[in-house]
Amino acid sequence: MDGGVLEARDRPRDPREVLAERLAAEGLPRDASPRRWERLGDVVVLRVPSIARERARDLGRVVGEVLHARTVVEDVSGVHGPFRTPDVRVLWGDGTETEHVEDGIRFRLDVAKIMFSSGNLAERTSLAARVRPSEVVVDLFAGIGYFAIPVAVRARPSRVYACEANPAAFAYLEANIRRNRASNVVPLRGDCRETAPAGVAEWVLMGHFDAPRYLDVAVRALRDEGRILVHGLFPREDVPGRAEAEVAAAARSAGADVLEARARVVKSYAPSIRHAVVELRARRGPKGLSGRGPSGPP
Structure with missing residues (x-):
């Protein structure tokens, strides 16, 4: 601190802002950014906006890089059947099995086979x-x-x-x-x-x-x-x-x-x-x- 002025400190940027910038650099409209996503361990699950449908894999790659995920999967149509099996497809990365830690409890699961909320x-x-x-x-x-x-x-x-x-x-x-x-x-x-x-x-x-x-x-x-x-x-x-x-x-x-x-x-x-x-x-x-x-x- 000098002269009563606090030094500026770098603050972590909102990942949504970074994502929007990266998508624009890739030639994707800002509206292509997903509204929300769910992170389960090192896997990100998201819905693909209709405007980004033709470039869904590019969207998955950018999301994975910005969020430092191992795999990005699309939630295609929710869950189905008595076992509530997810309907997903891999957009980017490799492997759908992950370990998700929630409040200190460790859950191993495969997001392509098992739902998690x-x-x-x-x-x-x-x-x-x-x-x-x-x-x-x-x-x-x-x-x-x-x-x-x-x-x-x-x-x-x-x-x-x-x-x-x-x-x-x-x-x-x-x-x-x-x-x-x-x-x-x-x-x-x-x-x-x-x-x-x-x-x-x-x-x-x-x-x-x-x-x-x-x-x-x-x-x-x-x-x-x-x-x-x-x-x-x-x-x-x-x-x-x-x-x-x-x-x-x-x-x-x-x-x-x-x-x-x-x-x-x-x-x-x-x-x-x-x-x-x-x-x-x-x-x-x-x-x-x-x-x-x-x-x-x-």
Whole structure:
């Protein structure tokens, strides 16, 4: 400092500005710059603006160089099928397998085979802060361990049962359990209707948009009174009121005595659609005792 004047310091430039300049230098219009992207480890996933369609690979190369990524892939049409498999194509780079670190948890995945939503971080963090060490968690749609592993590592519950039917996701689930030393996670391969334990849980996690169809499995998994977290897509105007009422009614039909239902928005899914979770505090009624599913250990 000289004469009371602070020396100017170089500040990191906004990557969007750098990207726009690089695209212009490549002869691409500024509007060719993607509005947003998702970085998973050293892989960048983006939507290609229509104006850049004919030069998508040039766009991918510039994005990769500016963001120091190893691979850039295009999200072609979202996710599809019961396993929510991504529809992507590589624009630049080599290899779609990566390791993504989120809040200290390491997730290995292949972005061409497995979906990952960074927008769910707040929900994962909040859940891990609420589960107690003495409790048991059953995750009916564990994927690669999105919820199961952060809960297991942060909250240290006595056990987390993680059900997953997708063979590719299950392989990464097992790898991520080892990677994070989450020895209290029990991976269960197969449809949760067949694999989820009965009568063991204080928490049941349902992180799949088809969750309401499996509420009977969730109710059966409860030890007695517990919480069921039901994820779903709802019209914006239906959250919280109608979403709470509809999910609570479905849970009652599945054999639950619903004591409380509270909905919260996780993120915007589309302009008029919200990804929300309806948290039920419920008891397992007589009807919820029926069904197939192994019993957990005493």
